[in-house]
Amino acid sequence: MMMKNASIDESRSRLISNDPRILMNKFKICMLGAFAVGKTSLVQQYVNSIFSEKYQTTLGVKIDKKSLQIENQAIELILWDLAGEDEFMKVRESYLRGSSGAMLVADGSRAETLEISLGLKDRLYSEVGEVPVVLIVNKSDLKNSWNIDQDKLQQLRDSGWQVIETSAKNSSNVDDAYRALSSQLISGI
Amino acid sequence: MVMQTQYPENVVDKILQVTLQTNRFAYFSIDKQGALLNKGGELSSMGMPDWEIGQNILDEALFLSGYIPMARNYEYIAAYQVSDAVVVDVHMFKDNGCSWVILVDKSAEKEWESTARQKGNELRLLRQQIENQSSRPEIDSEFHTHFDFFESLNMMALRANDDGSFELLEPVSDRFKDIYPEYLESTVSLHPQQKFAFVENFLIDAKEIWSLEGGSKRIRSGPWIETSADGGEVALEAIALNWEGNKLLFIEILDESYQLNHDFLQIGREGVLLNNILEEEVRKQTSEIRAREEEIALRLVCAADSRDDGETGSHIRRLGLYSELMAKNIGWSKEDAEEIRIAAPMHDIGKIGIPDHILKKPGKLTESEFDIMKLHPEIGGRILSNSSSTLVQMAREICMGHHEKWDGSGYPLGQSGEDIPTSARIVAIVDVFDALIHRRVYKDEMPVDKAIEIMLEGRGAHFDPDLLDLFVRLKEDMTKIAFDYSNPIGDENIDNKKILDDIHLIRPSD
Numbered sequence: 001m002m003m004k005n006a007s008i009d010e011s012r013s014r015l016i017s018n019d020p021r022i023l024m025n026k027f028k029i030c031m032l033g034a035f036a037v038g039k040t041s042l043v044q045q046y047v048n049s050i051f052s053e054k055y056q057t058t059l060g061v062k063i064d065k066k067s068l069q070i071e072n073q074a075i076e077l078i079l080w081d082l083a084g085e086d087e088f089m090k091v092r093e094s095y096l097r098g099s100s101g102a103m104l105v106a107d108g109s110r111a112e113t114l115e116i117s118l119g120l121k122d123r124l125y126s127e128v129g130e131v132p133v134v135l136i137v138n139k140s141d142l143k144n145s146w147n148i149d150q151d152k153l154q155q156l157r158d159s160g161w162q163v164i165e166t167s168a169k170n171s172s173n174v175d176d177a178y179r180a181l182s183s184q185l186i187s188g189i
Numbered sequence: 190m191v192m193q194t195q196y197p198e199n200v201v202d203k204i205l206q207v208t209l210q211t212n213r214f215a216y217f218s219i220d221k222q223g224a225l226l227n228k229g230g231e232l233s234s235m236g237m238p239d240w241e242i243g244q245n246i247l248d249e250a251l252f253l254s255g256y257i258p259m260a261r262n263y264e265y266i267a268a269y270q271v272s273d274a275v276v277v278d279v280h281m282f283k284d285n286g287c288s289w290v291i292l293v294d295k296s297a298e299k300e301w302e303s304t305a306r307q308k309g310n311e312l313r314l315l316r317q318q319i320e321n322q323s324s325r326p327e328i329d330s331e332f333h334t335h336f337d338f339f340e341s342l343n344m345m346a347l348r349a350n351d352d353g354s355f356e357l358l359e360p361v362s363d364r365f366k367d368i369y370p371e372y373l374e375s376t377v378s379l380h381p382q383q384k385f386a387f388v389e390n391f392l393i394d395a396k397e398i399w400s401l402e403g404g405s406k407r408i409r410s411g412p413w414i415e416t417s418a419d420g421g422e423v424a425l426e427a428i429a430l431n432w433e434g435n436k437l438l439f440i441e442i443l444d445e446s447y448q449l450n451h452d453f454l455q456i457g458r459e460g461v462l463l464n465n466i467l468e469e470e471v472r473k474q475t476s477e478i479r480a481r482e483e484e485i486a487l488r489l490v491c492a493a494d495s496r497d498d499g500e501t502g503s504h505i506r507r508l509g510l511y512s513e514l515m516a517k518n519i520g521w522s523k524e525d526a527e528e529i530r531i532a533a534p535m536h537d538i539g540k541i542g543i544p545d546h547i548l549k550k551p552g553k554l555t556e557s558e559f560d561i562m563k564l565h566p567e568i569g570g571r572i573l574s575n576s577s578s579t580l581v582q583m584a585r586e587i588c589m590g591h592h593e594k595w596d597g598s599g600y601p602l603g604q605s606g607e608d609i610p611t612s613a614r615i616v617a618i619v620d621v622f623d624a625l626i627h628r629r630v631y632k633d634e635m636p637v638d639k640a641i642e643i644m645l646e647g648r649g650a651h652f653d654p655d656l657l658d659l660f661v662r663l664k665e666d667m668t669k670i671a672f673d674y675s676n677p678i679g680d681e682n683i684d685n686k687k688i689l690d691d692i693h694l695i696r697p698s699d
Contacts, residue, residue, distance in 0.1 A: 028386075035458050057458050059451045060412030060424060063386045078386055088457055092411055094394055110465060147469070 025075045027185050028098050032091065032124065033105035034116040035084030038138040041168035042105065043081045046178055051169050058083045061095060070182045077178065085116055096124050101132040101181050108137045108146040108165065114153075132184035134162045136177050141167040213294035218287045221258040223247035226287055235292050236271035252279055253290070259283050268295055343444065347379065349399065349436035354378040364442055367418040368425075381440065387413040388427055388440070395429030399436040406431045412443055424451075482580065483531045490534045503674055504623055505534035510670045511619035512612070518659055519611075532584035533616050536591045539569025566592055567601050586610040591617050596650045614653040618644070618660050619667075621651075626671055637668050 031039040040058050044050050047064045062081040067074065080099075085091050096102075102124050104117040114137075121133055135156060137148060143165075157163050162180050166173040196204070215230035215237065223245045233239060240246050247253060252269050259281060266279040278293040343362050347355040357379055382389040391410040398406045410427040417423045424447040430437040490505055513530035521529070540548060543565055547558045554562060569588035573581050590604065590613025597605030609617075625640035635643075641661055648654045660667065 036462055055459065055462070057451065057455045058414075059447065059454055060414055060426075061387055062414040062422075084458075086458065086461065088454055094390070095411075097390060097393065145469075 025073065025186075026078055027075060027100035027182075028078045028080060029181065030080045030082055030096055030099045030102045030124065031105060032082060032102050032117060032120040033084060034107070034110070034113040035086045035089075037084065037105045037107040037110070037113050037117075038168045039084060039103075039105050040081050042103070042136065042138065042166065042174060042177075043079050045168045045171050045174050047079070049171070051171075053169075059089075066178070068179070068182060070179060071186050073186055075182060075186065077182065085120060091120060091123070093123065093127050096127040099124065099128050099131055101134075101185050103136055103177065103181060104133055105136045105138055106148065108139050108148045109142050111147045111149060114148055132181060132188060134164060134177055134181040134184070137163060137165045138168055140165045140172055141169045215292040215294075216290065217246075218284075218289045219246060219253075219257065220287050223253070223257055230292070231294070232292070235277055235294055236275045237292070250290075253281075256281060257288060259288050343442035345381075345440040347381065347438040347440070349395075349438060350378075353382075354380055355438060358437075362442075364417075364423070368415050368423050381438070385413075385415065385425075387425075391427050391429070392438075395427075395436075395438060398429050398431050401431055412447055479527060479531070486531050486584075487534060490538060504627065505537075507623050507670055507674050508533045508536065508616065508619055510674065511623065511667055512615050514663060514666055514670070515615045515619065515656065515659065516612075518663060519656070528580050528583055529587075529612055529615065532580055532587055532612065533619075535569070535573065535584040536587045536616050536620065537565060537569070538572055538584075539565035539567065539588060541572070542568035563592070563600050566590075583612050587613050587616045589613070591620055593617070594647075594651045595653050598650075609653075611656075614656055618652050618657055622660070622667065623671065627675070637664065637671070 031043060033039055035057060036055055040056070040062070041051055043062075043064050044052070047066050058081060060083060064079045064081065066077045066079060068077070069075075080095065082091050082095055083089055102121070104121050106114040106117045117135065124131065124133070135153075137153065139146075153163050162184075164173050164177040164180060166177050168174060213231050213234065215228075215232040215235050217228040217232065217240070218226045220226055225240050225242055225244050225246050228240060228242070238246075238249055240249075247257060252266060256264050262283050264279075264281040268276050269279050270276050274296060276295045278295050280291040280293070282289050343364055345361045345365055346358040348358055349355055355378075382392050387410070394408055394410075398408050407428060407430045410429075412424050412426045415423050415425055424443040426441050426443055428439040428441065430439065487506065509530040509532075512533040513526045516526040516529045517523075543562060547554065547561055550558065566589050570585055573585035573588055576582055576585070587610070589601070590609045593599035593602065593604045593609045593613060594617075595606060595609070595614070597603050621644060622640055625635045625643065626637055628634040641664060644652065644657065645661070648657050
């Protein structure tokens with residue numbers, strides 16, 4: 001793509017800034033995963049502490065912000081909630097541009113969503129390089145119906161991935177997941 | 190129900206006066222046969238022929254067809270198109286045995302409606318032209334004379350300045366004011382990229398388009414969602430356009446089209462989710478049925494084999510597990526591998542037809558006794574024949590083929606090579622292996638390595654060479670199965686349910 005590297009640098013330099021005039025470090029975080037894994041619910045739970053039982057598909061992009069204090073630093077996460085990927089829709093690479101990190105989201109009760117989120121990780125890396133990621137396995141409130149490949153999750157953990165089981169419904173581990181990613185981001189500054 | 194209002198006489202007079210002054214009318218009356226009795230007003234300008242009094246006009250006044258003679262006191266035809274240019278409303282009423290017809294000219298309204306429709310079509314075409322870049326009007330003249338329709342399109346039209354700010358080209362609708370009130374503060378120095386993080390990202394692509402020379406280029410951002418002042422969600426899309434060097438940015442509020450796409454996607458995805466749930470349910474049910482089948486098969490086979498010796502109960506369980514492991518390692522599907530796990534134990538079911546004195550004979554069989562023993566594959570084949578179940582079909586081919594040999598010297602059919610079903614070639618290997626490494630009433634157990642050494646002597650003669658090589662590569666896993674499942678099923682200390690559960694659990698490459 002034309003001017004790709006220049007564009008990435010330009011975009012990321014704006015988002016990851018230590019400029020004293022900018023009071024907070026801002027990080028663009030993409031929510032990546034198959035459809036209906038709970039990306040929007042995770043953002044809504046984290047930012048607004050709300051959860052809706054009804055599945056509402058996301059068409060396009062919704063951007064929310066969340067400020068937090070981590071390791072004595074004030075940071076702002078700019079959360080890009082992208083439409084889930086499936087046979088109807090693909091994630092646009094241009095949406096990934098300038099990302100400082102990503103939440104890869106899988107649904108523990110739909111085994112195939114793990115592979116989709118890992119595939120999106122590869123596309124993220126090819127667009128912005130190896131930025132910090134956290135793998136969220138969502139819907140832990142439905143754990144008795146999980147069929148996700150636990151061996152694969154263990155392999156990922158063994159190879160250094162942060163894999164966090166969450167429930168956007170009851171908020172279990174949601175804050176922890178974002179804090180885990182934030183810590184990675186801070187350590188990279 | 191229409192409420193009738195009583196107006197004072199002077200008001201009625203005024204209404205009549207104004208109405209007559211601002212509208213064109215014509216009238217005529219006819220008898221029951223259609224002969225013209227009276228006429229007046231602007232009949233000819235409303236496209237009516239110059240009728241003579243007494244003339245029957247029904248053949249020419251086609252709009253009266255079916256109304257004359259009048260069955261009701263009053264009839265009304267709205268917007269009757271006399272010609273391309275003339276439209277009239279027709280009022281008819283009965284009076285003293287004749288019918289009066291009043292024509293009210295509606296051509297002006299028709300023209301207005303036509304103009305409005307034309308304007309709407311033009312706007313649509315113009316918008317289409319922008320999107321298709323099929324025409325390139327001069328930006329200042331064309332945009333400012335024709336683009337006041339952005340308000341009606343819910344589209345914000347901006348031109349990029351060199352300093353990174355934007356100039357608003359036309360006023361925007363109230364809906365835009367809800368989500369982007371800053372526009373009120375300035376029309377020449379807007380920064381939508383500061384308002385919308387999404388636009389900030391999109392401008393990187395936009396700048397690429399704007400930097401290109403020659404021709405006109407366009408790029409769409411795809412939809413994104415903002416929260417409006419009332420807390421609702423608004424879908425937007427940005428379009429960057431390089432129009433002969435003009436750096437244009439349009440931000441459009443997506444309404445119906447977005448909603449339609451959203452609803453389509455929602456329905457499609459809900460359908461996929463529902464399908465997933467149903468598939469998962471079917472998978473669970475199938476798994477339960479398969480577990481029941483397996484338990485029944487194992488118990489029946491164990492019952493049949495109990496005539497032979499107690500050891501074969503665990504032998505058949507192991508056979509299933511060895512075979513499943515082999516199947517998975519040659520790329521069989523999980524379902525097919527499960528099938529061979531259940532089918533393999535039935536390989537010797539034909540022994541049910543072999544007399545006890547031969548089956549249980551502790552010493553070596555005579556030639557005639559061995560001939561009878563060699564009938565067990567065919568007996569098993571007959572027992573399992575004519576089934577529509579793929580599981581039973583596989584069990585039958587294993588039954589018939591597990592004593593066939595790669596070089597064609599086996600029995601009962603003397604098949605060779607790949608004519609022998611793969612399932613039977615697998616069972617032929619694991620059956621011999623298990624027999625060699627376990628004790629029988631007529632022999633001691635043999636070390637695994639020694640057993641494999643002996644089997645390798647039959648590579649390409651007795652056994653499929655490729656499958657035997659695979660088996661050797663899997664020696665460690667095979668040995669584990671051999672010694673983890675070595676208890677006879679008749680042992681009262683053995684929990685058969687647990688053994689069956691263990692069989693499900695082991696599945697090494699699941």
